Amino acid sequence: MSLHPNAGKMPAPESLIDPSELVTAFFTLQPDPAKPAQKVSFGTSGHRGSSLSKAFNEAHLLAVAQAVADHRKEQGITGPLYLGLDSHALSYPAFATVLRVLIANAVNVRFEDRQLTPTPAVSHAILAHGGNADGLILTPSHNPPEDGGIKYNPPDGGPADTQVTKVIQSRANSYLEAGLDGVRMLSFERAISSPHAERFDFMADYVQRLGEVVDMAAIKDAGLRLGVHPMGGAAIDYWRAIAQHWGLDVTLVEERVDSRFGFIPCDHDGKIRMDCSSPHAMASLIAVKDDFDLALGNDTDGDRHGIVTPDAGLLNCNRYLAVVVDYLLKHRPTLPETLGVGTTVVTSAQVGRVARAAGRHFMETPVGVKWFVDGLYNGKLIFGGEESAGGTFVTRDGKPWSTDKDGIIMCLLAAEILAVTGMTPSRYYKDIIEAQFGPTWYQRIDAPITDELKAGFARLGSEVAKGALLAGEPVVDAFTQAPGNNAAIGGLKVVTEHGWFAARPSGTEPIYKIYAESFKSQGHLDAIIKDAQALLAQWLAEA
Structure with missing residues (x-):
């Protein structure tokens, strides 16, 4: 991807988002659960999207919060849920929305009063509780200002594994398809004044x-x-x-x-x-x-x-x-x-x-x-x-x-x-x-991805790299499953004696990523990337 002329420069005032537009869209636009882009989708780290594209709206948060409440009940989690949020515009209405549902389900929710809470402080609080507690963080991480996000951390304190997120995602989409039938909710006024809404000082314990x-x-x-x-x-x-x-x-x-x-x-x-x-x-x-x-x-x-x-x-x-x-x-x-x-x-x-x-x-x-x-x-x-x-x-x-x-x-x-x-x-x-x-040379490049390309990645197998050359060297290994735990990497990694590349669709943005490393030189890295792009174009077209 070529460098944009504004890279590294302050954004023009007219290019900035209007937070009120995002918040209005959050409450007024209704997602269509029949459209994949408007369903709940937990990627690498939670569900993310913009309210303007009907990917992160009140209905999504109501459905996810109820799905989390259901999951807690099924797993016997009766301790507090630690709730954090960042400074993205959509994190604030998302906070109010999930609180309405969680409190309606009699979940004890702990949150910092009038203060943002980083992800690590939520994880640390879950662990410090000593078991039987979990958390939600309202954040799309580093994503652009128009995005919102929500991720779930179970009692082990870390991001939920794919088995858990699949359950939450499926249940949330069922609620969307049912027009939110079965979702319990209170008014925000009743929720915030409930004894289940507990002010908690995340920062003191973490810092001290x-x-x-x-x-x-x-x-x-x-x-x-x-x-x-x-x-x-x-x-x-x-x-x-x-x-x-x-x-x-x-x-x-x-x-x-x-x-x-x-x-x-x-x-x-x-x-x-x-x-x-x-x-x-x-x-x-x-x-x-x-x-x-x-x-x-x-x-x-x-x-x-x-x-x-x-x-x-x-x-x-x-x-x-x-x-x-x-x-x-x-x-x-x-x-x-x-x-x-x-x-x-x-x-x-x-x-x-x-x-x-x-x-x-x-x-x-x-x-x-x-x-x-x-x-x-x-x-x-x-x-x-x-x-x-x-x-x-x-x-x-x-x-x-x-x-x-x-x-x-x-x-x-x-x-x-x-x-x-x-x-x-x-x-x-x-x-x-x-x-x-010794030195190595490493680079990651991003490129836009279409639904067709994304589907091609899902069909890629390691056999496509058999007999291929990468920067003039024969491929010695290629795999679609991680050697450390045999789990699918969501893409493909190709290895030679003196370098490698990997490619996968992003789990959080509409792009795909190519990662490459050379153990020889910058020129060798450039050649790896060039060949990787050509090979991917061929393999994805054939997949």
């Missing part, structure tokens, strides 16, 4: 216990100057509280919270996207990198991280994952050596090299942190993460901290790494990771 998972004292003692860009999202008040409670020198480089997100530079395609792994969306933080020892960013619900260093700018998130794994394995000596490392099949091979060199079990899965929840929850993994700037890790004594992605602790760990080693994460990668394993 951060020392269990990150060496906060080392960060303070090093006197690091940290710049933080919360990208107008739910982490903003958490960073203020972290600075105050732990005595850190933190400067918020952007303090605005506005659901139009007019202060976020345009992404590669000219859209506003609160993606802290994008050098275009993070352009304003990169511009002030020399003012700080380290600059850090989170997306709108705080589950992603962006690491900006004075010496390298925005650190490629694949490289940072390799640094995190290497650092944790070397600086958490009391943790059992049986703890392994989990990443996805589209993450850089460097992460696996680090884990295997340390003698650790290495697990490759399909895209989505949900695949690491069991390992983190049951003491099998020290870390789980993916190339799209998402990851989390266990406490310093090996307990699960957040089994969903936690962009806040991933940022704080970057500060710990600098404080303890004296190296920025980018320097650590160069001097430690590359020195041992």
